[in-house]
Amino acid sequence: MKVLVLGAGQLARMMSLSSTHLGIEVLAYDVSSKQVINPVTFEVSNTTLEQEVERAYAITAEFEHIPEDVLALCESSGKFYPGAQSIATGGDRSKEKALLDKAQVPCAPYALITEKSHFIDAADKLGMPLVIKTCQAGYDGKGQWRLKSADQIDQIWSEMEGFIASGTEAAPHSIIAEKMIPFDREVSIIGVRDKGGNCKVYPLTENQHTNGVLTLSIAGKEKAAIQGQAESAFEKLATELNYVGVLAIEFFDVDGQLLVNEIAPRVHNSGHWTQQGSHTSQFENHMRAITGLPIGCTSLIRPTAMINVLGQASIPHSVLTVPGCTSHWYGKEAKPGRKMGHINISADNLHQLGERLSELAEILPEDDYPGVLDTSHALILN
Template identity: 40%
Template sequence: MITVGILGGGQLARMMVLEAAPLGIRFVVFDPAADACAGQVAPLQVGAFDDLAALEEFASRVDVVTFDFENVPAASARWLAERKPVFPSPAALAVAQDRLSEKTLFQELGIPLPPFADIGSREQLAAKVAEFGLPCILKTRRLGYDGKGQFRLRSEADIDAAWQALGAQADKTGLILEGFVAFDREVSVVAVRGRDGEFRAWPLTGNWHVDGVLSASLAPATVSAAQQQTAISYARRVAERLDYVGVFALELFCRGEELLANEMAPRVHNSGHWTSDGAETSQFQNHVRAVLGLPLGDTRVLGHACMLNWIGQMPDPAPVLAEPAGHWHDYGKQPRDGRKVGHANLREDSTAALAGALERVGAALGRQAQVAPVVQSLRDGGVTPA
C-alpha cells in the first residue's frame, strides 16, 4: 500500500486524506503543532519543518511527499527530494513563495498583470509610488497570505506609515510594491497537472473577500467563454513552465474583458473547496492522483456550486443540512478570531435554485451580507456548465 507524506497538517491536508482514502492510500502528516487538525484523520508526526532528524524519520515512513501550504521551507523540500519524490517540485514551491519571482514569471510568460517593483528602501518606495500612482499596495515578498503582510497606500502621507509598518521586513522577507487594480471581480483558475504532463482545469471560480480573507466562491463564475479560455491558457503556461505536478490556483482580476494575474498558490486552494461536492472529481483527490502518477479525474462541474467560508467559529449546521444539496465541512479546529474553521458547499442544477438556497441559508444564519453578492451574481446570469 502506498503512503503519501504531507508537509503541513491543516484543513487542506485533512481534506486530502478524507477524499483520497477511497483510493486505498495511506497518509502520514508532518506538522509542528501537536493539535494539527489533519492529525484527527491520519497519523501525525510532530516536528519543526527544518528539523532534519525528524524529516529523515518522516521520509522513511512515506513513498512520496507533497505539502498543504506554501510556507514550508523550500530548503526542507529540496532536502526531502534527495530522498523521496516531492510534488510539486521544490523549484515550483520556491517561485510561488516569493511574490517578486512569481510576478516575474507571469511577465516572462506574457500573462498581463499590474505594475510591480522590488522595494529595498524608503526612497525606492516613494519613487515607485510616484511612478505607479495612488492607490497602491506594499507587501512582503514572502510569508504573506489572507491579507497579512500588506499595507495599502492611499495618499503620499501613507508612505512613511507603510515603511514604518513593513520596512523592517525589507532585509528579511523582501518587499514588493504593486499597482492597484480597479477590478470588476476576482476569479481563480484551479487546475491540475499530472506527472505525465496531462493538464485539466475546473471551471473558472468567482470569489468574494472580506478583509483579505475569502468569504465565498461560485462556480462556474459569471464570466464570458472567452475569459474562461484565456484564464485556463494562462494556468497551462504556468504549469508547463514550472513542470508542475499537482493542483494549483491562479488568482486573477477581471477588468472588463481583461484578465490580470494576481498570484498563484502551489497547492489545493480555498477557492476550490466547492469541488468536493460540486464537481465530478475534487481538487483534493486529483492532487493525490497527480502526485502518484494516476489518471486524472474529470473536472466538470455538476450544476452550479457555492462555497461559504466560516471564519472564527462554526455556525449552526442545520440550515445548510436542511438543503437537498447542502454539505457541511468542519475542520475540527478550536474557534479563534480570523481563523478558517470550516465551510459549507451548496449545489443546485440551476442558478435560480442556488440563489434561493443561499438566501434561505443566509437568512437562517444571519449571513445575508455574505451571500448577497453571490446571489446578485447568479441573478445577473451565470455561465452554463460545459
C-alpha cells in the same frame, strides 16, 4: 501508496478523505509541533519526519511557508511534488512576479523595492495609489501599506526599512509596490497537471472576500472567453514551473481582462466547491497527480457555491435541510476568524442555486456569513 503532506490542517485532512478510496494512505507533518499525525483522526504517530519521507511514495504540501530544512529534506528525496521551486515561488511575491513575466501572463504593473530610491521611482513611474506588500508573506501578518500621495513616502519607508534590513543574503527580504487597479471582481482558476505534462482545468470560480478572507465562491456562471484566458494562464504557469499537482491562480477581473493577483502552489479554498460540483475534486486530482495516477474529469457537474465557516463553533444542522447542501467540518478548536469548515451547495441551474442560497440565508446570520443573501438575489435576478 503512502503520501506525506507537509502541514496538518484541513487541506491535508481533505486530501486524505478524498483519496483513501484510491488506496492512498495520508500522513501529515505538523511543522509547528514537528509531529507526524493522521490529519483525519489527529492521532500522533511515533515516527519521525525522516522515517516518513523514506516510507512515502510521494510528498506534498498544504502551505507555502515551510522551514528550509524540511523543504530541503523532502526535495532531496525526489518524491516531493510540486517541488521546492514551486513552493518557494508561491511563498515569495518577487519570485511570483518573475514567473509571471517569464511566462508572459499579465498582472498589475509593479516594482520591487529594496532601497528608498526604488520606492520614490515606483510612486513616480507606476502612479498612485500603490499597494505595497512584503514579498515574503509569512511576516507575521504585518507588512501591507497603501501609498496615496507622495508625502506619505517617508513615513511608510521608515516602517518598511526594518523589514528589508532583517533579510540575509541567502534569504533577502524585499517589498513590492503594485499599481492599484480598480477591478470588477476576484476570480480564480484551479487546475491540475500530471507528471506527463497533461493539464485539466476546472471552471473559473468567482470569489468574495470579507476583511481579506475568502467568504464565498461560486462556480458555473462563467463565459467561454474569460474561461479561456484563465486556462491559458494556468497552462503557461504550470508548464513554466514543470508543475505536478493542483495549482490555484487568483485573478482580478478588470472589465473582462484577467490580471493575476497571486498563485498558490496547492489545493485552494476557492476550489472546495469541486467536492460536490465536479466529478473529481481538487483534492482527489492533486493526489492522483502526485502519485502518478491518471488525472480525472474537471468539468462542472452542477453549479455549486461554497460558503466558508469562520470562527464558528459548529455549523447549524439545519443547513442540511436545504436541498443540495453538504457541510464540511474540519474538527479544529474554534478561534475567532479561524477557518472551521465550509458549506457546499449545488443545484441544477444558477436560478435554483440562487433559491437555495436564499434558503440558506434564512439559516445563516448575515454578520457571520456575509454575501449569501446578496448572491442569492443576484443569481435569482439573472
